[in-house]
Amino acid sequence: MSESMVRVEGLKKYFSTARGLLHAVDDVTMDIEKGHTVGIVGESGCGKSTLGRTIIHLLDKTDGKIFLEGEDVSDVKGKDLKRVREQMQIIFQDPYSSIDPKKSIRDTVKEPLKVSGRYSKSEIEEKTDMLMDLVGIDERLKYAYPHELDGGRRQRVGIARALALDPKFVVCDEPVSALDVSIQAQVLNLLKKLQMDRDLTYMFVTHDMSVVKHISDEICVMYLGQVVEKCPSKELFKMPLHPYTKALLSAIPSIDIDHPNKREILRGELTSPINPKPGCRFAARCKFATEKCLEPQEQQEVSPGHFVRCCRVEELG
Amino acid sequence: MDNTAENKEFLSVKNLKVEYFSGKTVVHAVNGVDLKMYKGKTLGLVGETGAGKTTIAKSILRILPDVGARIVEGEIKLDGKDLLSLKEHDMRKIRGNEISMIFQDPMTALNPVQRVGEQISEAVKLHSDLSKEQCEERAKEMLKMVGITEDRYYEYPHQFSGGMKQRIVIAIALACNPQVLLADEPTTALDVTIQAQVLELVGELQKKFNTAMLLITHDLGVVATVCDEVAIIYAGRIVEYGTKEQIFHHPSHPYTLGLFGAIPDMADDDIWLHPIEGLPPDPTKEIVGCAFAPRCKYATEACLKGEIPALTTEDGHISHCINMKSVLSKEGK
Amino acid sequence: MKKHKGQSEFSRFVYQLSKNKMAMIGLVILLIEVLIAIFATQIAPYGYQEIDPTALRQVPSAKHWFGTDEIGRDIFSRVVVGTRYSLSMGIIATAISSVIGIVIGAVAGFAGGWTDNIIMRALDVIQSLPGMLLTIVMSAVLGSGYFNTILALSVGAIPGQARMLRANMLKQRKAEYIEAAYSINCSPARIIFTHLVPNSISANIVGMTMGVAHTIIQAASLSFIGLGVQPPTPDWGAMLSGARAFIRKSPHMVIFPGLAIAVTVLAVNMLGDGIRDALDPKLKK
Numbered sequence: 003m004s005e006s007m008v009r010v011e012g013l014k015k016y017f018s019t020a021r022g023l024l025h026a027v028d029d030v031t032m033d034i035e036k037g038h039t040v041g042i043v044g045e046s047g048c049g050k051s052t053l054g055r056t057i058i059h060l061l062d063k064t065d066g067k068i069f070l071e072g073e074d075v076s077d078v079k080g081k082d083l084k085r086v087r088e089q090m091q092i093i094f095q096d097p098y099s100s101i102d103p104k105k106s107i108r109d110t111v112k113e114p115l116k117v118s119g120r121y122s123k124s125e126i127e128e129k130t131d132m133l134m135d136l137v138g139i140d141e142r143l144k145y146a147y148p149h150e151l152d153g154g155r156r157q158r159v160g161i162a163r164a165l166a167l168d169p170k171f172v173v174c175d176e177p178v179s180a181l182d183v184s185i186q187a188q189v190l191n192l193l194k195k196l197q198m199d200r201d202l203t204y205m206f207v208t209h210d211m212s213v214v215k216h217i218s219d220e221i222c223v224m225y226l227g228q229v230v231e232k233c234p235s236k237e238l239f240k241m242p243l244h245p246y247t248k249a250l251l252s253a254i255p256s257i258d259i260d261h262p263n264k265r266e267i268l269r270g271e272l273t274s275p276i277n278p279k280p281g282c283r284f285a286a287r288c289k290f291a292t293e294k295c296l297e298p299q300e301q302q303e304v305s306p307g308h309f310v311r312c313c314r315v316e317e318l319g
Numbered sequence: 320m321d322n323t324a325e326n327k328e329f330l331s332v333k334n335l336k337v338e339y340f341s342g343k344t345v346v347h348a349v350n351g352v353d354l355k356m357y358k359g360k361t362l363g364l365v366g367e368t369g370a371g372k373t374t375i376a377k378s379i380l381r382i383l384p385d386v387g388a389r390i391v392e393g394e395i396k397l398d399g400k401d402l403l404s405l406k407e408h409d410m411r412k413i414r415g416n417e418i419s420m421i422f423q424d425p426m427t428a429l430n431p432v433q434r435v436g437e438q439i440s441e442a443v444k445l446h447s448d449l450s451k452e453q454c455e456e457r458a459k460e461m462l463k464m465v466g467i468t469e470d471r472y473y474e475y476p477h478q479f480s481g482g483m484k485q486r487i488v489i490a491i492a493l494a495c496n497p498q499v500l501l502a503d504e505p506t507t508a509l510d511v512t513i514q515a516q517v518l519e520l521v522g523e524l525q526k527k528f529n530t531a532m533l534l535i536t537h538d539l540g541v542v543a544t545v546c547d548e549v550a551i552i553y554a555g556r557i558v559e560y561g562t563k564e565q566i567f568h569h570p571s572h573p574y575t576l577g578l579f580g581a582i583p584d585m586a587d588d589d590i591w592l593h594p595i596e597g598l599p600p601d602p603t604k605e606i607v608g609c610a611f612a613p614r615c616k617y618a619t620e621a622c623l624k625g626e627i628p629a630l631t632t633e634d635g636h637i638s639h640c641i642n643m644k645s646v647l648s649k650e651g652k
Numbered sequence: 653m654k655k656h657k658g659q660s661e662f663s664r665f666v667y668q669l670s671k672n673k674m675a676m677i678g679l680v681i682l683l684i685e686v687l688i689a690i691f692a693t694q695i696a697p698y699g700y701q702e703i704d705p706t707a708l709r710q711v712p713s714a715k716h717w718f719g720t721d722e723i724g725r726d727i728f729s730r731v732v733v734g735t736r737y738s739l740s741m742g743i744i745a746t747a748i749s750s751v752i753g754i755v756i757g758a759v760a761g762f763a764g765g766w767t768d769n770i771i772m773r774a775l776d777v778i779q780s781l782p783g784m785l786l787t788i789v790m791s792a793v794l795g796s797g798y799f800n801t802i803l804a805l806s807v808g809a810i811p812g813q814a815r816m817l818r819a820n821m822l823k824q825r826k827a828e829y830i831e832a833a834y835s836i837n838c839s840p841a842r843i844i845f846t847h848l849v850p851n852s853i854s855a856n857i858v859g860m861t862m863g864v865a866h867t868i869i870q871a872a873s874l875s876f877i878g879l880g881v882q883p884p885t886p887d888w889g890a891m892l893s894g895a896r897a898f899i900r901k902s903p904h905m906v907i908f909p910g911l912a913i914a915v916t917v918l919a920v921n922m923l924g925d926g927i928r929d930a931l932d933p934k935l936k937k
Contacts, residue, residue, distance in 0.1 A: 045510035046481070060835055084837045092835050100828035104850045104933060109661075114836035147933040152598060153368075163832065182367035182537060187581040187594030194590060209510060212540075216583035216592070239585070253515035255540030257582065259567045262544060265515050272480060 006072065007203040008034040008057060008090075008171055013066035015049070015056045022277040026052040028227035030066075031301065034171070039197065039204040041218030041235065043211060043250070047275065049227040050207045051095075054173035057205070058090040059083060070171070088118065091169040095176035097156035101148050107159045108134070108144055114166040133162040137192060154185035158192070165196065173205045178213060190217060211254045215239060220307075223247045226275050226283040229301065233308035243310045245318070246284045282312065290314055328355035329531045330379070330418075330499050335393035337374050337383065337555075346602045348374045350555040352393075356499065356531040363546035363563075364535045365578075369599060371555040372535045373423075376501040379533075380420055381410050397499065416446040419497035423504040425484035429476040435487050436462065436472030439494055446495045461490040465520060482513030486520065493524055500525070500532045506541065518545055539582060543567060551575050554600050554610035561636035571638045573615045573646055609639070617646045668930035675926020681919035689735040696729035700886045709902045718908040721891075722898060727905065730886035731912050737881055738888040739916060741802055741871050746863040749806035753813025754849070754856060760814065761821030761852075762844050772818075775811040783808040787870055791879040801880040805867050816859055820852035854928045861924030865917035888912050 015027040026049040034040045042050045055061045057068055059078070067076045075086045094100035101110050111133050115126045134144055137158040148156055157177060164172055174193065178186040194217065197204060208214050214221060214235075221238045223231040223246065231244040242248045252266040270287040273279075281296035282288070288295070294313050301311045312318075337349040349371040356362050364372050377383050379395055381402065395402040397417065402410065422428040430438060439458035443449060449457065459469040465486040476484055485505065492500060505521065506514040522545060525532055534546055542549055542563070549566040551559040551574065559572040570576050577595040597614035600606055609615070612622040619642060627639050640646060669675055688695060697717075698704075704724040712719045718727035760771040778786065790804035824830065825848065833843045872889015874880030881887045888909045895905035 045512065055831075058835065060831060087835060087837050092832070094828045094832060096828055100832055102829045102833075102847050102851065104931070105661075105846075106933070113833075113838070117837050117839075117842065149934045154598075160832070163836065167836070183539075183578060183581045184367065184595035187583075187592035188596075190583070191592055191594060211511070212583040212585050215585060249512055253511040254585075255514075255518075255538065255544040256585070257539045257543045257567065257579070259543045259563060265519065265544075267516055267519055268512050 005036045006033050006069070007036045007038075008205075009069040009072075010057060011067040011069075013053070013056060013068065014064040015052050015061060016064045019276060024276050025049075025227045025278055026275065027056060028278075030227075030229055032222060032229065032232060034203055034205060035219075036203055037197075037201055038219045039206050039217055041214035041221040042205060042207045042224060043209060043214050043221060044224035045209060045250075047226075048224045049275075050224050051175050053224070054092065054175055054205055054207050058092055058171070058173055059087055060092065088114075088167040089169050090171045090173070091164040091167070092173045092175060093157075093160050093164045093177045096180055097153045097160060098148075098180070100160050101156060101163075103148050106145055106147055107139070107151065107156075110148075110159055111162045111166060114163060118167055129166070133166055136165070136196070137162045152185070153181050154189060157181065157189055161189075161192065161196070165200070168200070169202070171203045171205070173207065175207045176209070177206075179208065179210060186213070193217070211251065223250065226273060226278065228283060228299075228311060229309070230284065230311045231309065237308060243304060243308070243315050243318075244284075244312050245288045245290050249287075290318060329358045329398055330354075330356040331394075331396045332375065332379065333394040333396075335375065335378060335395065336391040337371070337378055337388065337393075338391055339388050341387055344603050347605070348555055348602060349378070350606075352552070352555070352557055353560075354533070354550060354557075356533060358498070358531050359525070359529040360547045361525065361532040361534055361545055363542040363549040364533060364552060365537065365539065365542055365549060366552035367537060367599065369602065370552045372552060373503055374555075375552075376420060376503055376533060376535060379499075379501060380414055380418055381407075382414070382420075412446070415442060415492075415497070416495045417497055418499040418501065419492035419495070420501040421485075421488055421492045421503065421505045424508055425481060425488050426508070428488050429484060431476050433475075434473050435476060435479070436474075439487070439491050442491045442494045457494065458490075461494050462487075464493075464524070465490045466516075480513075482509050482517060485509060485513075485517055489517070489521065489524075493528070493530075496528055498530060500530050501535070502532060503535045504537070505534070507536070507538070514541075521545075539578065551578070554602065554606065556610055556639065557637075558611065558640070559636075559638045565634070565636040569636070571636070571643050571647055572611075572640045573617050574611045576646070576650060577614075609641075617642050617649065664933075665930050669926055672926040672929060674922045675930070678919040678922030678924075678926065681915060682923060685735055685739055685916060685919070688732055689739055692733045692736055696726075696732045698726040698729040700725065700730045700733040701884050702726065702729075709898060709905065711902070711904055719902070719904040721895065721905055722902075727891075727908050730891060731888065731908055734886040734888045734891060734909070734912070737798070737885060738868050738871065738913070741798075741805065741881075741887075742864040742868040742916070743920075745802045745805040745867045745871075746809065746860055748802070749809035749863065750813050750856065750860050752806070753810040754817050754853070756810065757814035757817030758821065758844050758849055761818035761825065762840065762848065764825075768818075771814075775814055778807070779811045784870070784873060787874065788877070788879060791874055796879055796882055798881060801871060801874060804874070804880070805870055808870075809863050809867070813856055813859060813863075816855045817849070817852055820855060821848050824848055824851045850931065854932065857924050857928045857931075861917075861921045864920045865913070868913055868916070 011031050013027055013030045017024040017026055030053060042053060044050045052061065056063050067074060069075065070086060070089065078086050108130060112126060112130045115121050115129055121129065139155065139158055143151065178189050181189060190213065196202060206214060206217055218235045220232065221235050222229050223244065225246050231247045238247065239251065242251055249266045249268050252263050254263060256263045268287045273283050273286050280298045282299045285291040285295040292314065299311045299313055301309050303309050304315060332352060332354040335349055335352045339346040339348055352375060354362065364375065366372050378390055390403060436458050439461050440454040443454040443457045459472055462469050462472060467483060467486060479487065506517050509517060518541065536542060546563050548562050550557050551572065553574050559566065559575045566575065570579055580593040581595060583592060595614055600610055600613065608623040608625060609627045612618040621641060627641060629637050629639050630643055631637050702725060704720065707716065707720045708724045709722055710716055710720045716726050716728065718731060721727055756771060760768045786808050787804050790807050791801060794800035794804055830843060830847060833847050868889055871880055871887060872893050875882065875887055875890035881890065891909040892906060899906050
């Protein structure tokens with residue numbers, strides 16, 4: 003039995019808006035194994051970033067449970083909350099807005115060490131140097147300011163900050179989507195190397211299917227706050243079961259010009275995540291939708307480790 | 320002008336050089352770019368941030384800022400007309416009418432306090448003598464064409480989703496049946512399923528109106544799906560230029576090879592990616608020789624000297640790499 | 653810059669400021685004015701109350717450099733001594749209002765919700781009174797005198813400073829680097845004072861430099877209606893308003909105190925712009 007790093011049960015996060023409750027994360031249950039990378043894919047507004055932020059206690063959950071290495075950390079407060087946050091960190095999407103423009107990058111990397119109150123002054127300096135070497139920031143740039151760096155280097159600063167307190171679990175929230183491909187590859191390699199060296203567990207949030215396939219062991223497909231399919235990464239690309247996953251995979255523009263994807267163009271309007279009806283949220287755009295789809299959908303395990311939230315999955319094969 | 324119009328380029332850019340300057344710093348954004356666009360065909364312009372892609376499009380449309388930017392040399396011809404020598408007054412008739420541009424961010428390209436229908440009909444009105452009613456009629460037609468029902472004519476941009484907004488932007492760009500469409504990362508801000516819809520739509524409309532299109536993007540997948548020809552740009556220079564098949568089957572410039580190598584391969588399970596090491600050159604410095612040489616693993620001393628000539632194969636595949644032969648043999652192609 | 657290892661934020665600021673010529677000129681002018689204020693009685697050739705009945709409204713001459721006023725007092729001496737009052741009132745009142753305003757704005761902008769609402773409505777009440785009227789009421793309640801006048805002058809400028817900071821903070825609060833600060837367990841106070849305020853304060857600094865000028869003029873208005881610093885204390889603004897009636901016949905009576913105010917305001921502005929730029933690492937050369 004492999005050990006669980008993070009487990010969430012029935013996690014919900016609602017935001018109240020002028021027009022009603024926005025169900026950003028709705029009844030998500032999942033297990034993330036130690037040392038694994040779980041990719042969370044889905045389109046903008048599907049709640050994938052909110053899910054990550056809720057798990058690491060950056061947002062307060064509405065309902066549900068969160069376990070860290072078996073310990074129930076759903077409602078931790080005060081000192082325990084501090085400890086939990088130190089163990090669960092986040093790397094942000096936008097390398098331009100995620101680091102304070104008025105601070106030198108060294109101060110940014112140093113800050114978590116200072117705030118933790120665990121280290122002496124000389125230890126802080128030493129650790130800061132170590133972290134900057136770790137993420138590959140050149141010696142000559144150690145005292146630079148964010149605006150002097152390109153996106154890739156800034157993202158390295160963000161990574162160094164997240165790793166400063168030796169977390170066990172890191173949410174990577176679209177860490178490469180703002181970067182050019184050649185730089186993106188550098189950062190992905192760095193993340194992979196850090197994971198191997200420091201035995202990290204990643205939750206990798208992205209909308210880029212080729213990136214998620216590359217980095218993940220398992221993939222969760224989210225649609226409007228719910229996980230519609232979850233399975234090992236390779237299986238998802240070989241045998242997608244949920245109609246949304248199929249449409250999503252077919253929409254990826256392939257660089258193989260001899261075998262272009264047969265694009266499946268979705269019709270129909272997006273369902274609003276505000277006060278959604280109980281049925282399947284993809285039904286309005288799904289060509290297989292029947293009356294049964296208007297009832298609440300349960301997550302079912304169709305084969306070991308392969309979960310799907312679609313009542314017609316068996317019939318559709 | 321000869322009349323064998325079909326095979327003649329409709330819009331051509333020759334040796335375009337554009338600089339931005341502030342104070343004493345000069346940014347060499349575009350350094351001698353040649354492009355040719357044909358009716359009914361799509362040319363993909365691929366490159367990374369800061370490579371000068373958007374600057375080229377803006378130069379064609381002559382919407383570079385008056386202060387701080389200048390076209391140093393070059394020639395841009397639309398169907399034989401030299402655009403760079405036109406008076407501003409005449410250029411205005413061409414913008415939006417003969418050449419239209421779709422901007423990257425649909426969220427900011429629309430006026431938030433004007434009804435979307437009015438924004439389309441305004442575009443029609445600017446370039447035609449149609450009456451107000453006729454413009455409205457045309458605007459509704461355009462909305463329908465991009466798949467939005469006409470009863471949404473009176474809605475405001477915030478009432479639409481991102482993909483819908485981009486369709487409205489496309490409707491505005493196509494409202495006057497432009498002969499040339501410059502699309503600057505039209506789907507970058509959109510989700511994949513929406514991107515598929517928008518690309519499909521643009522493709523249909525292009526076929527219908529026989530438009531010449533320049534598609535600016537950094538996404539090779541989009542290029543593979545949509546384009547007929549591809550130009551790879553690096554540091555304001557075209558490094559490789561050819562048909563889609565030439566570029567995707569026989570990439571021959573080390574930068575192009577690097578780009579393909581850096582994308583996570585859907586079919587490959589290698590845990591390490593192959594990034595291009597280093598960073599693009601500082602655009603404020605003059606570059607002698609090949610701009611990519613400092614990052615190129617095949618670079619020789621000759622790469623750092625003098626002009627890099629364009630090597631053209633018999634079927635018109637252009638590569639600006641003096642070591643092309645040895646590169647290709649080392650890559651095993 | 654990059655070679656300065658382990659350089660603190662403050663020494664970087666001082667270094668940047670010292671490289672800014674305009675700011676340095678502003679600073680030098682202000683320092684000279686401060687020196688003039690300190691040694692005013694030694695510098696002034698006459699006593700500021702000394703009346704020379706034989707020389708009423710005289711134009712500048714070797715004897716009276718800036719001329720004399722309507723009752724024969726030496727304007728140069730009065731301007732020199734006035735430096736003490738005008739400069740200090742302008743700067744101290746602005747400093748008080750800025751500090752209070754910034755703290756209030758920071759609390760409102762950070763807390764949001766009810767706290768924000770209550771603070772903002774309270775500021776609305778203050779701002780609904782015309783600024784001058786408020787200062788007059790405050791001054792009448794507190795009574796005249798140097799420190800009371802400073803207090804009265806500072807109240808009116810608090811809401812403006814608070815609002816400016818709050819508005820900029822609301823913009824910054826949504827940035828990801830603030831979220832990042834939470835994720836590494838920064839305390840609210842740390843987030844406010846090390847992240848939010850430094851990134852939101854540039855408009856306030858410009859506001860402060862303008863505030864100094866405004867305050868000097870307001871102080872003048874107060875003394876004009878018999879509140880604030882009382883004659884014969886030679887406050888620049890008071891001199892200016894007292895000389896108003898003679899502006900056509902004896903313009904020098906207006907020009908010299910006016911010039912003193914203008915030079916001070918200019919110097920404060922130059923220094924203020926320099927401070928703002930030095931606080932912004934993006935503008936460093």
